Amino acid sequence: xxxxxxxxxxxxxxxxxxxxxxxxxxxxxxxxxxxxxxxxxxxxxxxxxxxxxxxxxxxxxxxxxxxxxxxxxxxxxxxxxxxxxxxxxxxxxxxxxxxxxxxxxxxxxxxxxxxxxxxxxxxxxxxxxxxxxxxxxxxxxxxxxxxxxxxxxxxxxxxxxxxxxxxxxxxxxxxxxxxxxxxxxxxxxxxxxxxxxxxxxxxxxxxxxxxxxxxxxxxxxxxxxxxxxxxxxxxxxxxxxxxxxxxxxxxxxxxxxxxxxxxxxxxxxxxxxxxxxxxxxxxxxxxxxxxxxxxxxxxxxxxxxxxxxxxxx
Numbered sequence: 001x002x003x004x005x006x007x008x009x010x011x012x013x014x015x016x017x018x019x020x021x022x023x024x025x026x027x028x029x030x031x032x033x034x035x036x037x038x039x040x041x042x043x044x045x046x047x048x049x050x051x052x053x054x055x056x057x058x059x060x061x062x063x064x065x066x067x068x069x070x071x072x073x074x075x076x077x078x079x080x081x082x083x084x085x086x087x088x089x090x091x092x093x094x095x096x097x098x099x100x101x102x103x104x105x106x107x108x109x110x111x112x113x114x115x116x117x118x119x120x121x122x123x124x125x126x127x128x129x130x131x132x133x134x135x136x137x138x139x140x141x142x143x144x145x146x147x148x149x150x151x152x153x154x155x156x157x158x159x160x161x162x163x164x165x166x167x168x169x170x171x172x173x174x175x176x177x178x179x180x181x182x183x184x185x186x187x188x189x190x191x192x193x194x195x196x197x198x199x200x201x202x203x204x205x206x207x208x209x210x211x212x213x214x215x216x217x218x219x220x221x222x223x224x225x226x227x228x229x230x231x232x233x234x235x236x237x238x239x240x241x242x243x244x245x246x247x248x249x250x251x252x253x254x255x256x257x258x259x260x261x262x263x264x265x266x267x268x269x270x271x272x273x274x275x276x277x278x279x280x281x282x283x284x285x286x287x288x289x290x291x292x293x294x295x296x297x298x299x300x301x302x303x304x305x306x307x308x309x310x311x312x313x
Contacts, residue, residue: 003077005040006070008033009048013067014140017049017056075277078141092121093281098134098143099126100204101226101272107164108147108245111290119283130200130225138273144284146273147291149203159304160274163292165269167262168203169248171234171241174257178240184259186214193221193239201225202244203268210265231256244268274304 008022012033015021023030034054041048048063049056059067099108102230104126116124127134127143137143139157146152153160170189172178175233190211197204198237207220211218221239224230234241242265248258272288272295274280285297 001040001043003074005036006074007071008036009040010066010074011205012037012049012056013059017058017136030304053132072277075141075275078279083228088269091119091281091283094123094125095145095281095284095287096127096137096143097124097145097147097287098129098149100131100134100149100201101128101228102244102247103147104128105227106244106249107270107289111287114290115283115287118286122283132200135273138275141275144274144278144280145287147270148273149268149270150200150205152271152273155273157276159276161272161274161288161292161295161300161303163270163272165267166203167260167267168207168242168243168265169245169263170259171243171248171253171256172259173229173234173237174255176240176257179257180260184261184264186211186216186218186264189240189242189264190216192306193219194242195222195230195239196220196242197227197230198223198225203265206265206268207242274300276304278304 007026009038011022012019019030019033026033029231037048044062044066046062046066047060048066050058050060068158097108108126113123115289127137130135131148134143134146134148135152135155137236139145139155146158147163152158170178170184178184178188178192196207199205199208212234219239222230222233224233227243230243231239231247231253233239242261245260245262248256250258272292280300282297285300288295288300289297
């Protein structure tokens with residue numbers, strides 16, 4: 001048994017049980033991968049894959065157990081490399097952040113600016129996607145850190161830390177009738193077509209929850225994953241918008257007006273996710289602290305340590 005065989009096994013599964021995809025990803029031949037996996041099966045005395053002719057169609061139960069251990073071993077090997085890089089070149093490397101459009105556009109710019117100024121030799125990448133895509137990228141190792149408001153806490157193999165709390169607001173055209181309301185209410189909002197986030201994004205669950213608890217059915221006319229898209233269609237007069245407060249910038253959004261709605265919708269929390277048992281470079285801790293000052297290296301390390309401890313009976 002060797003690490004190369006484990007890499008081949010992991011990549012075949014990652015490519016949807018396609019040996020051709022694994023061969024392309026690893027720059028090797030299909031026969032070579034097939035041969036190495038067969039040798040691994042022979043050595044272990046089990047079949048890892050269910051085959052139909054030359055095609056792999058499923059992974060066996062013992063194969064799933066082998067895969068889980070193989071992935072852990074490959075992960076630990078990457079951690080060993082990270083240790084070497086940490087002490088060989090402490091101020092250089094690569095850091096990839098997976099996040100939503102709202103976070104990338106409104107919450108991260110100053111953090112990214114400060115980080116680049118502090119670590120000019122570190123290559124920083126931003127991957128934008130849905131909360132589910134963000135979680136999967138962190139789990140697969142494609143991203144080092146995930147930042148989102150929804151869904152991250154649903155994954156057991158992620159350590160999820162609270163970043164910051166924020167509220168929603170309502171936006172309208174400059175002379176909209178809603179601006180004349182003395183006190184903004186859900187009933188008043190529900191009189192108009194609403195443009196807001198897609199269900200999986202940016203605290204949408206809090207919006208739905210507020211209307212449901214009040215027994216009100218809102219007129220959701222349009223949904224989007226992008227706050228800028230929401231603002232564009234509000235500006236066109238297609239409805240009023242409900243979006244993250246941070247997304248409204250008065251000096252830029254001069255053709256819109258904003259109403260505070262923190263009293264109507266429960267606050268949302270943007271969270272940071274890292275892979276369980278991950279070895280973090282020093283600059284990764286610094287990025288996290290720049291984004292959420294209360295998440296110091298000590299606080300993050302403590303959370304990772306607690307996550308490793310077995311549950312008490």
